Amino acid sequence: MKNIKINIRLSYTGVIDIKNVSNSSIIKIDTDSSIDEVLSMLGIRKGHKKYIISMVNDEKQKSTYILQDNDHLSLFLPIGGG
Amino acid sequence: MNQQPTKMSNKEKNIFIKELMSRNYKPLDKVLSNTAVGIAGCGGLGSNIAHMLTRSGIGKLVIADFDTVVTSNLNRQFFFVDDLGRNKVDALEENLKKINPYIQVEKYNTKITSDNLFNIFKNTSIIAEAFDQVSQKTMILNSFLERKEKGQFLVLASGMGGIESSNLIKTKKFGNNVYLCGDFSHDFSLGLMAARVNIVAAHQANTVLRIIAEKFEL
Numbered sequence: 001m002k003n004i005k006i007n008i009r010l011s012y013t014g015v016i017d018i019k020n021v022s023n024s025s026i027i028k029i030d031t032d033s034s035i036d037e038v039l040s041m042l043g044i045r046k047g048h049k050k051y052i053i054s055m056v057n058d059e060k061q062k063s064t065y066i067l068q069d070n071d072h073l074s075l076f077l078p079i080g081g082g
Numbered sequence: 083m084n085q086q087p088t089k090m091s092n093k094e095k096n097i098f099i100k101e102l103m104s105r106n107y108k109p110l111d112k113v114l115s116n117t118a119v120g121i122a123g124c125g126g127l128g129s130n131i132a133h134m135l136t137r138s139g140i141g142k143l144v145i146a147d148f149d150t151v152v153t154s155n156l157n158r159q160f161f162f163v164d165d166l167g168r169n170k171v172d173a174l175e176e177n178l179k180k181i182n183p184y185i186q187v188e189k190y191n192t193k194i195t196s197d198n199l200f201n202i203f204k205n206t207s208i209i210a211e212a213f214d215q216v217s218q219k220t221m222i223l224n225s226f227l228e229r230k231e232k233g234q235f236l237v238l239a240s241g242m243g244g245i246e247s248s249n250l251i252k253t254k255k256f257g258n259n260v261y262l263c264g265d266f267s268h269d270f271s272l273g274l275m276a277a278r279v280n281i282v283a284a285h286q287a288n289t290v291l292r293i294i295a296e297k298f299e300l
Contacts, residue, residue, distance in 0.1 A: 081270035
């Protein structure tokens with residue numbers, strides 16, 4: 001199954017440092033990739049990962065969730081103040 | 083005005099509520115007085131959301147905060163010098179009743195946790211998140227998204243620090259029943275000023291009103 005790519009849509013809100021990927025764009029990832037692996041692929045540091053809340057197709061998912069073709073991955077990183 | 087609604091007749095109450103809401107958006111008139119909204123935290127966001135919803139004619143607020151009013155709160159929160167040292171929920175209830183003596187306020191002088199969150203707000207249809215700490219924001223959002231019951235809405239704030247442009251502040255949807263308000267990038271380290279904190283609180287209050295009006299899209 002290696003080298004097979006699937007498409008997911010990526011949306012993000014907050015100061016998530018993702019370079020070269022515009023918000024709400026379609027990206028190609030390896031098949032059988034987890035959310036955690038995609039975050040690493042996007043260059044998100046380990047220390048930031050634990051604060052990011054991930055939703056797939058409007059349902060919260062754990063970082064071990066395996067993404068499927070055409071999934072919509074939404075990321076949110078809350079920041080303090082009020 | 084006397085703040086004891088029990089000393090007013092039903093007729094006086096009805097006249098007051100009608101006058102209070104006379105400049106309101108009319109389709110909300112009948113539903114607002116029958117709606118309960120939860121406010122998680124009574125600081126810069128929560129106290130201002132509370133007074134905006136009270137001015138709108140909301141029937142009931144459930145407010146929760148463990149803190150007391152200190153002088154540094156007065157730069158942005160809906161409290162006054164004579165509130166200093168008081169529990170925020172007690173001071174806020176009193177201030178809200180200076181606007182509408184008939185509003186029902188259920189108050190909890192306690193820290194909100196994932197264990198008590200849904201018990202405190204069990205009788206509300208919408209919760210406005212109004213915490214200061216990012217760990218608390220994460221706690222409420224995670225608790226909300228992991229919950230099996232999906233009937234409630236959450237309106238969360240993130241990013242209001244400093245004096246950056248007001249036009250950076252937006253409201254977005256996150257899933258089907260969560261709304262996010264803020265600029266999503268400027269945190270408390272830049273300082274918290276009344277103007278931007280109130281803009282975000284107003285986004286949250288307006289989002290609450292739109293949900294009540296069943297206008298779920300942005």
